[in-house]
Amino acid sequence: MQDTRTNSQRLRATIDLTAGPLSQRIYEFWTHPQLGNLYPEFLFGLYGAVVASTPVIRQAAIEAELLPPSDCLAHRLAPYLHEHADEEQGHEEWLLEDLAVLGFDRDQVLNRLPYISVASLVGSQYYLARHVHPVAILGYIAVLENPASPEFLEGVAERNDLPIESMSTLLRHARLDEGHVAEFDRMLDSLSLSPMQRDVMTASAIATVSNLEAFFTDVLEHFSRMVDGRSSDGIFYREPKPSASDVSDVAVRPESGEFFHLAAV
Amino acid sequence: MTNVEQLEQAGLIQTHNPLTPEEVETVNNLSSAEVSALIAVKAKLGDSFFQRKVKDGDGHRYGTLII
Numbered sequence: 001m002q003d004t005r006t007n008s009q010r011l012r013a014t015i016d017l018t019a020g021p022l023s024q025r026i027y028e029f030w031t032h033p034q035l036g037n038l039y040p041e042f043l044f045g046l047y048g049a050v051v052a053s054t055p056v057i058r059q060a061a062i063e064a065e066l067l068p069p070s071d072c073l074a075h076r077l078a079p080y081l082h083e084h085a086d087e088e089q090g091h092e093e094w095l096l097e098d099l100a101v102l103g104f105d106r107d108q109v110l111n112r113l114p115y116i117s118v119a120s121l122v123g124s125q126y127y128l129a130r131h132v133h134p135v136a137i138l139g140y141i142a143v144l145e146n147p148a149s150p151e152f153l154e155g156v157a158e159r160n161d162l163p164i165e166s167m168s169t170l171l172r173h174a175r176l177d178e179g180h181v182a183e184f185d186r187m188l189d190s191l192s193l194s195p196m197q198r199d200v201m202t203a204s205a206i207a208t209v210s211n212l213e214a215f216f217t218d219v220l221e222h223f224s225r226m227v228d229g230r231s232s233d234g235i236f237y238r239e240p241k242p243s244a245s246d247v248s249d250v251a252v253r254p255e256s257g258e259f260f261h262l263a264a265v
Numbered sequence: 266m267t268n269v270e271q272l273e274q275a276g277l278i279q280t281h282n283p284l285t286p287e288e289v290e291t292v293n294n295l296s297s298a299e300v301s302a303l304i305a306v307k308a309k310l311g312d313s314f315f316q317r318k319v320k321d322g323d324g325h326r327y328g329t330l331i332i
Binding site for chain 2: 003005010013014017018020021195198199202203206207209210
């Protein structure tokens with residue numbers, strides 16, 4: 001039977017099909033009992049992806065400009081990708097500002113090795129754009145440009161005693177990206193893709209889901225490493241504010257050696 | 266062999282958690298290259314238990330990541 005779905009319907013159905021384990025990881029992250037403490041670690045990981053996304057989209061645009069005239073996407077892809085790269089430009093600065101609200105300065109972020117999962121997430125896109133076809137980047141964008149809702153983020157901030165100012169990057173995307181997603185789908189549906197172009201875009205989306213799952217696994221593993229002082233060295237940990245009832249606990253914790261060494265940064 | 270059968274054989278579809286008819290249609294419309302990509306990353310497919318959790322109790326989206 002012939003597939004009558006649009007390009008975006010087909011791509012999103014495939015992403016949904018594969019996104020179960022990723023959704024589980026995201027759920028585990030946002031509902032983690034210590035989310036308020038390690039939210040900065042998530043922002044650090046996210047910084048690694050965001051600082052690299054504008055350059056990789058730009059690179060895909062440059063590769064699109066080099067497509068032969070016979071390629072049906074030669075004149076369609078580059079303008080869209082350049083515009084998209086412009087829209088994403090500078091968002092890494094928002095993340096640095098959010099981390100500053102939580103007490104982490106930019107040198108701490110810039111001097112730390114990014115997650116290897118982030119290198120895989122973005123690096124695979126360079127390969128596909130350069131050596132296969134730049135249309136691959138559309139699979140990456142389709143997966144990543146999927147913001148949380150503002151109401152959800154506001155609830156997370158309240159439940160975890162996080163300053164709402166530390167969520168400015170996520171909130172700005174939540175408010176702006178609804179239009180981006182619809183615009184992306186319209187652009188994708190206007191393209192006439194060859195079977196090879198469709199395949200590389202889908203493969204890119206599948207790889208992005210897999211690499212993103214690895215990213216969230218990395219973040220969650222940092223939570224689990226907090227029980228070991230040496231392994232937690234370097235983790236961006238936000239020390240909880242002690243309540244009045246915690247005062248006696250605070251006096252005990254340095255002797256137990258199980259608490260203060262976690263705030264290694 | 267259909268795409269669904271290939272993915273079952275690769276262990277990517279759980280027999281106790283079968284795909285919905287819509288998911289079967291999506292899978293069977295994939296090209297062989299797309300099926301190969303799924304197998305390469307060992308993507309677990311169509312686990313509805315996982316997919317229900319993309320929203321919180323109030324129905325607000327978690328999203329994935331943002332760029």
